[in-house]
Amino acid sequence: MPAPLSILGISAFYHDAAAALIIDGEIIAAAQEERFTREKHTAAFPVHAIRYCLAEGGLLVDDLDAVVFYDKPLLKFERLLETYYAHAPRGLMSFLKAMPVWLHEKLFLKKLMRDGLAEVSAYDRKALTLLFSEHHLSHAASAFFPSPYETAAILTIDGVGEWATASICHGQGSSIQTLQELRFPHSVGLLYSAFTYFLGFKVNSGEYKLMGLAPYGDPESAETLGFVKKIKEHLVVIHEDGSIQLQQSYFRYATRLRMIDERRWAALFGMPRRLPESKIDQHHANLALAIQQVTEDIVLQMARNALALTQEEHLCLAGGVALNCVANGKLDRANLFESCFIQPAAGDAGGALGAALAVYHMHFKKGRSPQAPDGLKGSLLGPSYSNEEVNKMNRKQGWDAQFFESETDLVKTTAELLADGLVVGWFQGRMEYGPRALGNRSILADPRTPGMQQTLNLKIKFRERFRPFAPAVLEEDSGSLFALDHASPYMLMTAEVVHSARTALPPQFKDLPWQEKLQVGLSEVSAVTHVDYSARVQTVDSHRNPRFHKLLLAFKTLTKCPALVNTSFNVRGEPIVCTPEDAYACFIATGMDALVINDYLYLKQESKAH
């Protein structure tokens, strides 16, 4: 029998550093470095994530057949030099700031990686095979290879990789062929990020906020329609094949350390850039809606082109823009493809996995057998902790916990707490890979409770009150609440709440200020119904996450409601919790009422009466 082929994928040095290990094509482990170091979106070489992945696979660095980095630094350097050369002498300051980073570090990536791996364990440097995969190929591979499809169209869209900012590829068996690329400086991701910046959110992490704000915009108002027109006339030309051209006179990211020309944008939209944390008004919401709509138009157009080029029935999606679940929902409802598979770690963290899979199938030329429902194991690819470890922690710290021998009793008790309106931290099994909590590092609550959205936002997550929450719903019952005719296991698609679950709106709801719309319960699951009746649905099945499925069943038995609020187990600005200690610290520091870690239940004093 041949020795197993072990490949470690790494993403690092830009943002969302991560590591992924595959052995003989099977995904063994994958995790983001931020979860271990507690620095959100960290760019650091993922020593901790690598250490974890190797431990999960029972390997040392010396056992690896290849280590692969998720993009090609020299190609990126070429883009940088050519861009500066083309714009010189403009961009000199930016050039002088960027170059030291390259000359100190990024040009010598091989050395950096070898040194980084030496921190994990001692190994033979000469024997190490170090490979590099193109950024968008890594994204494409991360979506196609774990997908259940033998062949598919692949669409990747993000800010920028080396040169490419979006690509259309054709996945067939164990190969991926790039058919078309959109190249820097024209980029859908950078366009969206430019608006994220203009609306006062942080580039690279505030894009979710912009997406959450957009539904408060008034789609019929003259202002929103005007914004859309201005964006299309002045900022971006959308071609028939979905490629775009950004009018560079409005942007600054190519040569400066700023996204946009703020003065020109202020003149164009008739308002200054919103300062971070300042008041959000209707104009901001309308502008957020306008760019969201334009983004959806572009994504749809690109998908149409992918269909025309490949004539495939299925689509795979990855890249940061694929985390825009509103656009994904629109794409789904457009019915261009029979089905769609989106990589849950669609951003750069997922590049680590994609790079490893690309090398396995395309460099080592190993065959592929698509798996149903997919090869991602529910994206539960991170570390887990045993009851013994949790018990040891309890004794060491003197934490009071109730142990449940029976899983049935545990889920029943938890469901009762949730039905009583309590907010429960739910920590189980292996940690999720990607930005979404899918029921193993989640904060759960009853979606029917009036005011739950604001309670969660203000007392538990400490984040902006407008931000929506997502439902986790029993897959078999999802149709009773949401207009969704297929599974959505990774919470990457919005769907509308069905009419039968909606409540009557107060008169003049449409004319209410957007902040007041927050107070109105729109459906029987109001905490997970956004102002436009959309919900970012996660369907839960007994195959991918059996215990979470049992909890939802127990909650449904008690309440007849098959859904729970499922939000990530963290507070604003922090990564999702990784260890039981992280979870307990978050539990104590927030207004959470109860915490379940594996088979242990923790209650705050005031919650013990329940």
Next chain:
Amino acid sequence: MREFLQDMWGFLSERKKFWLVPIIIVLLLVGALLVLGGGSAISPFIYTLF
């Protein structure tokens, strides 16, 4: 450094971008000065394009 120079030459040959050679040489000299001078690498703060 030798490995880097080999990689860079291979890359430039493959991409047929020999016109970048003078720029890269100047940059490497500047880089050497930076290293000798102990200058710090300041990461661009706005977007990780670099």
